[in-house]
Amino acid sequence: MLKELKSGINDVIFKGNATVVHPLNLYGCKIGNNCFIGPFVEIQRGARIGDNTRIQSHSFICDKVTIGSNCFIGHGVMFINDTFSETLKPTYSEAEGRWKETVIEDSVTIGSNVTILPVKICSGAVIGAGSVVTKNITAPGVYAGNPARLLRVIK
Amino acid sequence: MLKELKSGINDVIFKGNATVVHPLNLYGCKIGNNCFIGPFVEIQRGARIGDNTRIQSHSFICDKVTIGSNCFIGHGVMFINDTFSETLKPTYSEAEGRWKETVIEDSVTIGSNVTILPVKICSGAVIGAGSVVTKNITAPGVYAGNPARLLRVIK
Amino acid sequence: MLKELKSGINDVIFKGNATVVHPLNLYGCKIGNNCFIGPFVEIQRGARIGDNTRIQSHSFICDKVTIGSNCFIGHGVMFINDTFSETLKPTYSEAEGRWKETVIEDSVTIGSNVTILPVKICSGAVIGAGSVVTKNITAPGVYAGNPARLLRVIK
Numbered sequence: 273m274l275k276e277l278k279s280g281i282n283d284v285i286f287k288g289n290a291t292v293v294h295p296l297n298l299y300g301c302k303i304g305n306n307c308f309i310g311p312f313v314e315i316q317r318g319a320r321i322g323d324n325t326r327i328q329s330h331s332f333i334c335d336k337v338t339i340g341s342n343c344f345i346g347h348g349v350m351f352i353n354d355t356f357s358e359t360l361k362p363t364y365s366e367a368e369g370r371w372k373e374t375v376i377e378d379s380v381t382i383g384s385n386v387t388i389l390p391v392k393i394c395s396g397a398v399i400g401a402g403s404v405v406t407k408n409i410t411a412p413g414v415y416a417g418n419p420a421r422l423l424r425v426i427k
Numbered sequence: 428m429l430k431e432l433k434s435g436i437n438d439v440i441f442k443g444n445a446t447v448v449h450p451l452n453l454y455g456c457k458i459g460n461n462c463f464i465g466p467f468v469e470i471q472r473g474a475r476i477g478d479n480t481r482i483q484s485h486s487f488i489c490d491k492v493t494i495g496s497n498c499f500i501g502h503g504v505m506f507i508n509d510t511f512s513e514t515l516k517p518t519y520s521e522a523e524g525r526w527k528e529t530v531i532e533d534s535v536t537i538g539s540n541v542t543i544l545p546v547k548i549c550s551g552a553v554i555g556a557g558s559v560v561t562k563n564i565t566a567p568g569v570y571a572g573n574p575a576r577l578l579r580v581i582k
Numbered sequence: 583m584l585k586e587l588k589s590g591i592n593d594v595i596f597k598g599n600a601t602v603v604h605p606l607n608l609y610g611c612k613i614g615n616n617c618f619i620g621p622f623v624e625i626q627r628g629a630r631i632g633d634n635t636r637i638q639s640h641s642f643i644c645d646k647v648t649i650g651s652n653c654f655i656g657h658g659v660m661f662i663n664d665t666f667s668e669t670l671k672p673t674y675s676e677a678e679g680r681w682k683e684t685v686i687e688d689s690v691t692i693g694s695n696v697t698i699l700p701v702k703i704c705s706g707a708v709i710g711a712g713s714v715v716t717k718n719i720t721a722p723g724v725y726a727g728n729p730a731r732l733l734r735v736i737k
Binding site for chain 2: 591598599601602605622657689691693695706708727736
Binding site: 297350352356385 | 436441443444445446447448449450465466467481484485499501502503534536538539540551553556557569572573581
């Protein structure tokens with residue numbers, strides 16, 4: 273049997289104003305005040321987005337991702353909660369307890385086509401387009417590359 | 428004249444049960460039993476997907492790609508059949524005979540935002556997020572980077 | 583209040599024939615004769631596409647991008663006009679004068695999952711899949727990697 277589901281907005285808590293562009297697939301997440309969410313975006317159950325944050329088209333935000341206020345998430349940015357690292361296989365349920373958290377603090381800017389492993393990125397960081405972020409970022413600066421490395425400190 | 432086509436499910440052979448999330452664009456492909464296919468996915472004519480395989484959101488699977496059973500294809504994974512290598516131009520039809528095959532064996536795990544050139548990836552391989560796979564992978568292990576390199580053997 | 587917009591075709595100038603696959607989001611752009619635009623594509627106000635050019639699924643083309651004729655833009659290609667470089671923050675309006683131009687000349691071939699910073703790419707260039715183009719490309723050749731480097735001159 274073919275089970276056909278539809279993208280849309282289900283079980284989402286909007287704190288205040290928001291602008292979204294369909295088609296997108298938002299479910300079980302919390303969206304802050306004055307956010308913009310572009311088309312072809314999926315935000316899964318458990319994700320939290322702060323106020324005045326923009327999520328551009330084609331991005332994917334999974335469970336266990338918390339994004340702060342005044343952030344910019346570019347186009348085609350992919351977040352990850354499963355690194356396959358313990359079992360070397362995907363974990364299909366959060367109940368197994370292996371998914372990991374990502375925390376993006378306030379005022380973080382993430383370029384397009386960036387891949388973000390489960391890390392913490394501190395306030396004031398700028399991630400260049402096309403980067404793969406594999407480690408925590410703990411100092412404001414511009415980071416880029418695969419894996420992402422510090423290009424320039426922001427004072 | 429503007430010709431407007433619509434994404435959907437056309438001329439697809441489903442072997443058994445499957446769950447799909449619209450909008451997606453599936454045509455002329457074969458989908459195994461118990462597969463999941465997320466939103467914003469395109470699977471083209473000629474692609475074959477094995478049983479119990481998950482294709483996550485935003486991925487693109489082209490003609491001449493065969494994916495085995497029990498595979499996990501992350502979000503935003505792009506497969507390729509045209510490497511432009513002979514003519515240094517794209518080939519617009521399979522009839523020209525220049526598109527190349529990709530074979531993903533059973534139980535392969537591919538992270539998000541991965542790019543896969545026309546290669547063979549053996550059973551048990553794990554491809555880290557954001558990688559670009561340019562060569563055949565013939566031994567189980569964890570591979571990552573651009574180009575993807577062996578990080579860790581799986582015994 | 584939740585403001586819900588819909589993707590579609592708004593305020594687009596089509597020079598002649600074109601084939602497009604919904605859902606996609608095209609607005610305020612110019613599309614040349616005999617173009618193809620795949621599903622899950624966004625092309626923003628100010629972008630211009632030449633004749634006989636193909637824009638494959640999942641790609642994003644922003645304001646200030648001009649693409650020539652007979653180009654091939656692969657799947658999941660992301661263009662960029664804001665490098666965050668002066669302010670280390672995103673610029674939310676073109677009126678601020680900080681967005682930069684990208685010019686793709688005629689007969690350029692761009693592979694899937696490529697990220698293109700604001701640059702000029704000359705006619706005859708081929709960009710390998712998964713690359714990040716950070717500098718102008720001024721000689722025909724095959725370029726790949728992050729950042730993209732010359733692999734092979736085309737004579």
